[in-house]
Amino acid sequence: xxxxxxxxxxxxxxxxxxxxxxxxxxxxxxxxxxxxxxxxxxxxxxxxxxxxxxxxxxxxxxxxxxxxxxxxxxxxxxxxxxxxxxxxxxxxxxxxxxxxxxxxxxxxxxxxxxxxxxxxxxxxxxxxxxxxxxxxxxxxxxxxxxxxxxxxxxxxxxxxxxxxxxxxxxxxxxxxxxxxxxxxxxxxxxxxxxxxxxxxxxxxxxxxxxxxxxxxxxxxxxxxxxxxxxxxxxxxxxxxxxxxxxxxxxxxxxxxxxxxxxxxxxxxxxxxxxxxxxxxxxxxxxxxxxx
Numbered sequence: 001x002x003x004x005x006x007x008x009x010x011x012x013x014x015x016x017x018x019x020x021x022x023x024x025x026x027x028x029x030x031x032x033x034x035x036x037x038x039x040x041x042x043x044x045x046x047x048x049x050x051x052x053x054x055x056x057x058x059x060x061x062x063x064x065x066x067x068x069x070x071x072x073x074x075x076x077x078x079x080x081x082x083x084x085x086x087x088x089x090x091x092x093x094x095x096x097x098x099x100x101x102x103x104x105x106x107x108x109x110x111x112x113x114x115x116x117x118x119x120x121x122x123x124x125x126x127x128x129x130x131x132x133x134x135x136x137x138x139x140x141x142x143x144x145x146x147x148x149x150x151x152x153x154x155x156x157x158x159x160x161x162x163x164x165x166x167x168x169x170x171x172x173x174x175x176x177x178x179x180x181x182x183x184x185x186x187x188x189x190x191x192x193x194x195x196x197x198x199x200x201x202x203x204x205x206x207x208x209x210x211x212x213x214x215x216x217x218x219x220x221x222x223x224x225x226x227x228x229x230x231x232x233x234x235x236x237x238x239x240x241x242x243x244x245x246x247x248x249x250x251x252x253x254x255x256x257x258x259x260x261x262x263x264x265x266x267x268x269x270x271x272x273x274x275x276x277x278x279x280x281x282x283x284x285x286x287x288x289x290x291x
Contacts, residue, residue: 017231038071040078099107116269124258132257133250140248145200145215150179153189153207153234161233166257168235169224188232194239197252216243 038045053070054063084090133140150168154161160182167179176192183190191203200219204210209228212218219241227234242249281287 038075040075041082043078043082045074100106112270112273115273116250116266119269120262120265125263129254129257129259130245130250131263133253137247140253141253142242142244142246142248145219145241145244146197146248146252147200147203147219148194148239149241150194150237150239151189151191151203151207151235152179152187153232154187156228156231156233158186158233164235165226168237194237197242197249200241204236209234209236219243280283 035046035048036044037047037050050067050070053066059068072162129268152164154164158164164179164182167182169176170176176194180192183192189206191198200215201210204212208229209218209225219238222236222238224235226238242252254270
């Protein structure tokens with residue numbers, strides 16, 4: 001069922017339940033007319049229904065506008081549902097069937113979600129991740145070029161450019177720390193976590209490297225490269241790269257695999273819950289099939 005249909009059914013469900021509830025509640029509240037805010041037919045809106053719309057930090061004017069807008073929308077909704085309900089061409093039996101079906105779906109979903117959250121183990125070991133990666137390696141083909149490297153964008157007028165170039169090309173830990181310190185203070189844009197895989201397009205957007213036509217050739221031929229424009233100098237060092245359609249490194253898809261494993265656990269818990277409910281009902285003879 002599409003989202004729009006769910007929304008319509010939800011309105012009908014809420015309208016049906018509110019009519020029944022307010023019908024009972026109106027008997028106890030009708031005497032207290034001071035609590036009434038609005039009425040459409042025999043359906044009432046009370047002050048308690050709108051008490052949480054505003055908070056003390058709001059101005060009186062803002063609170064009044066929000067409350068007025070809510071009341072106006074409530075009246076329009078109730079009038080529309082009332083009009084629709086009185087239309088003889090609408091199959092009320094079919095509407096009720098859909099309402100019950102949607103109610104069943106909502107209750108089942110909320111209960112299932114509650115049980116899953118109570119039982120779900122979100123801890124995923126490195127061994128589980130590696131095993132899933134190994135078992136499903138064909139599913140982890142890259143859809144983009146990725147790399148490990150360093151990228152720095154600084155003003156043409158920036159100081160210590162010679163030092164920056166030396167730090168960019170160096171593998172010494174102390175030089176990398178100097179480069180990071182410089183980047184935080186003076187760079188317009190930078191990425192210096194060269195142990196982390198990153199999408200080539202994400203790394204180089206808003207730079208001259210983003211307009212390279214043959215990116216595969218660029219990655220294969222360059223390890224260190226500079227580009228410039230009227231304002232900025234762009235420094236780019238490539239440690240390692242993987243091309244689109246090659247197998248993704250484990251580190252690049254680790255979080256994806258973790259989420260996949262957790263979602264599989266959710267499905268297993270939901271199925272187990274459904275089976276347990278069925279088996280318990282079968283044992284207790286809570287249902288019967290007539291032939």
